[in-house]
Amino acid sequence: xxxxxxxxxxxxxxxxxxxxxxxxxxxxxxxxxxxxxxxxxxxxxxxxxxxxxxxxxxxxxxxxxxxxxxxxxxxxxxxxxxxxxxxxxxxxxxxxxxxxxxxxxxxxxxxxx
Amino acid sequence: xxxxxxxxxxxxxxxxxxxxxxxxxxxxxxxxxxxxxxxxxxxxxxxxxxxxxxxxxxxxxxxxxxxxxxxxxxxxxxxxxxxxxxxxxxxxxxxxxxxxxxxxxxxxxxxx
Numbered sequence: 001x002x003x004x005x006x007x008x009x010x011x012x013x014x015x016x017x018x019x020x021x022x023x024x025x026x027x028x029x030x031x032x033x034x035x036x037x038x039x040x041x042x043x044x045x046x047x048x049x050x051x052x053x054x055x056x057x058x059x060x061x062x063x064x065x066x067x068x069x070x071x072x073x074x075x076x077x078x079x080x081x082x083x084x085x086x087x088x089x090x091x092x093x094x095x096x097x098x099x100x101x102x103x104x105x106x107x108x109x110x111x112x113x
Numbered sequence: 114x115x116x117x118x119x120x121x122x123x124x125x126x127x128x129x130x131x132x133x134x135x136x137x138x139x140x141x142x143x144x145x146x147x148x149x150x151x152x153x154x155x156x157x158x159x160x161x162x163x164x165x166x167x168x169x170x171x172x173x174x175x176x177x178x179x180x181x182x183x184x185x186x187x188x189x190x191x192x193x194x195x196x197x198x199x200x201x202x203x204x205x206x207x208x209x210x211x212x213x214x215x216x217x218x219x220x221x222x223x224x225x
Contacts, residue, residue, distance in 0.1 A: 002156065033213075042217040043203065090156050099145040099164060099207050104156030 003027040006091050006105035013081065014113055021076040021108050023091030031097040032074040034066060035090040037107070043090075049074065050097040081112045115140040117206050119216035127224045132176075132191040134219050136204030139185060145207040146187045148178055151218075152200045160202075163187060174198070199223045 004025045013019050025032065034046040048056035049068040063085075065077040074091055088109050092102040120135040138144055145164050149157040161172025168180040174197075178189045187204060204216040 002158065004156070043215045045213065045215075048213075092156075097213070101147055101159045101162050102157075102213065104149075104158070106154075106156045109154075 002103045002105065004091060004093055004103050004105035006089075006108050008108060009106065010109045010111075012111045012113060013078070015081060015083075017081075018077070018079040020078065021089055021091075021110075023074040023076075023105055025072055025074075025091075025093040025103070027093060027103060029093040029095050029103070030071050031094045031100075032068060032071070033092040033094075033097075033102065034074065034076055035092065036087050037090055038087040046076075048097055055097060078110075081110075083112050086110055086112045115144065115206050115208060115212060115214050117204050117214050117216040119202075119204050119219050121219055122217065123220045123222065125222040125224060126194045128196055129193050132189070132194045132198065132221065134189040134202050134204075134221065136178075136187045136189065136216060137185055138187060138204070138206045140206055140208060142208050146178075146180060147205040147207070148172065148176070148187075148189050149203045149205060149215075150174075150200050151203065157203060160189070194221075194223045196223050196225065 007022045031050045036044040046060045047066045067075040088107045090107045091105040094100040094102045116139045118137045147162045148160040151157045161170045163180045171177045176191045201218045203218050207213050
């Protein structure tokens with residue numbers, strides 16, 4: 001247990017569906033991250049929030065929409081996804097963005113059909 | 114700009130043998146360096162970190178890494194591999210500016 005939880009752990013959705021991924025951290029951290037991990041590809045940073053403000057959007061398509069209502073919660077809203085979006089989506093948190101290590105959740109395995 | 118290069122996407126060792134996973138970085142400012150491990154169907158877990166204190170850093174599960182500024186390296190080692198060490202390992206570099214960069218990962222296989 002790292003103190004970062006993600007729900008759901010598995011999600012299958014059609015290309016016309018709308019769904020949301022949820023991440024919650026119980027560590028008192030101020031920075032939260034979304035990563036995409038695809039088979040045979042490097043870990044891709046998608047979004048960074050520091051003190052609830054988005055500080056990085058790594059050229060992510062608009063069909064992915066993040067939301068950070070407070071420092072403990074992070075959402076990733078999904079709509080009209082493509083099959084190539086199927087991947088493991090990892091959430092992480094750290095004390096602040098920068099020199100601190102990150103604590104990762106177990107991930108949501110997303111399959112787009 | 115900063116970057117991380119992990120040499121060797123796959124490393125295979127025999128149980129009991131030395132583990133050496135290579136990581137080279139580039140950074141225009143003093144870096145903070147990390148090694149993470151990922152077991153199947155799990156998130157990444159911190160193994161160890163370098164934050165400008167001692168250059169030889171000890172981590173969990175018997176792993177250690179040495180920061181060598183002259184070689185811009187932060188290689189991960191373990192004297193004797195266990196079957197349970199089989200996993201994917203990621204090197205990462207952070208800066209105070211808030212940027213985190215991960216290497217492509219190295220899959221470690223341990224043969225009985």
